Amino acid sequence: MLQDHKVLMSGIAPEPWSLETFRLHPEWTKHLTALLPSLIPCLDKRPLLEYTAPNGHKTRARRDVAFFSDTAGGYQLSKLSSLVSKSRSFKPFPLLAYLLREMNEVLGEGYTGIIVNHYENGWRSIGPHSDNPKGNGLHGVVTISLGATRIYRVSKVGDIDQKSVFDLHMEHGDVVLMKGAFQKLYHHSVPPEEHVMLPRTSLTFRRVIEDTKEATKESTKESNTQFNSTEQTCAKQTLGGEQTSAKKAKREI
């Protein structure tokens, strides 16, 4: 499922780490692209997430997002904010559940869920951050990019100016893997690129071992009514069609 492996950066201190890229097998890219029209309406419309970045500046993340998992209650969206995304079931999207299993097998990982981020255009972005190390530990974080090409910026933790150490131009079907202690040393971001008119969707795999149901209850109280009704609509819309396409994908991939 993963091709064209490249190691872009690596090191051994404080523990081994690396930044690696792959290309997703074209069949997987095709099936996931076909899934997007039913997946995107199911995301939580999060107009703005604001938090204080390590440089002390207010950082903004503007993207629609949902965390899919059948084992974890929720996922803390950023270690810099207390916002938790309540888990959505894989049931309406068996192709995603199959993708999770395959990714775990190929990378020898134990991911328990997938965060889907949707950036409608280049005005949508996510500021410099490290992925929540609580559940992930030294496990890698792998991200599939679909749609518009966007910059995936790597900057040093502790750099006040968050200068780019590496700018990856993530194209449709590109995959990035941040391994080992990478999150302790580097931040990553998808900066705004106002000239980009087309949408990008990313699927990023997480290992969440603790159950975050309690925190979820608190942080999602306000948005729950809208959230649940969206989920029900999405489940109704997608149940029939996606199960068929997952079976088809299993045969083809």
Ligand SMILES: O=C(O)CCC(=O)C(=O)O
């Ligand atoms: O969209 C991306 O590629 C980055 C997503 C991300 O950094 C996150 O979900 O924490």
